[in-house]
Amino acid sequence: MATAFFQLVMAVAVAGVAFMIYPILKQDAGTPGKQGLALWYVGTRIGEGTLFLVGILSLLSLFALSQEVARTGASLPVQYQAAVSAMKTASDYSVVLGQSVFCVGAVMLYYLLYVSRRIPRWLSVWGLIGAPLMLAGGFSLAVTGDPNSTVSSIMYAPLGLQEMVLAVWLILKGFNSPAVTSPAALA
Numbered sequence: 001m002a003t004a005f006f007q008l009v010m011a012v013a014v015a016g017v018a019f020m021i022y023p024i025l026k027q028d029a030g031t032p033g034k035q036g037l038a039l040w041y042v043g044t045r046i047g048e049g050t051l052f053l054v055g056i057l058s059l060l061s062l063f064a065l066s067q068e069v070a071r072t073g074a075s076l077p078v079q080y081q082a083a084v085s086a087m088k089t090a091s092d093y094s095v096v097l098g099q100s101v102f103c104v105g106a107v108m109l110y111y112l113l114y115v116s117r118r119i120p121r122w123l124s125v126w127g128l129i130g131a132p133l134m135l136a137g138g139f140s141l142a143v144t145g146d147p148n149s150t151v152s153s154i155m156y157a158p159l160g161l162q163e164m165v166l167a168v169w170l171i172l173k174g175f176n177s178p179a180v181t182s183p184a185a186l187a
């Protein structure tokens with residue numbers, strides 16, 4: 001139950017971050033294409049949160065099934081094995097799909113931050129390199145059958161570390177002033 005609760009907090013937070021950063025991204029977006037990317041970034045984060053909710057429902061269903069097995073005395077646990085396996089797989093794949101959508105959104109975010117220079121360019125480039133690696137790491141689930149395999153963990157590491165460095169950077173220094181003033185900001 002605690003896992004489901006913390007995943008619910010995460011699902012809400014990922015969308016919340018996008019809604020908070022959207023005005024900054026939109027302000028810096030001087031072209032309709034960049035404004036569209038800023039909006040699509042919000043959409044990817046909403047999609048990511050939604051996919052995490054599917055995983056939460058799978059976990060809660062698994063919890064309910066385990067209670068039912070315990071209530072009946074688990075006299076026929078083999079009958080429940082297929083349902084347990086299906087729910088576990090649904091949970092694993094919803095997390096991987098959520099991470100995949102996150103990676104697409106991360107590319108949009110770091111591109112927009114790169115061109116606006118709101119954060120140092122090296123930090124944006126790090127994110128632009130780490131996002132495709134994390135995306136490829138998520139697809140390793142189909143090969144390894146383990147969402148936390150050594151291969152996927154190694155491929156998640158660059159973006160995971162970059163996200164932590166970005167968080168510390170924003171806490172300590174915040175966003176830089178916009179390097180390019182958009183026509184929207186001048187109005």
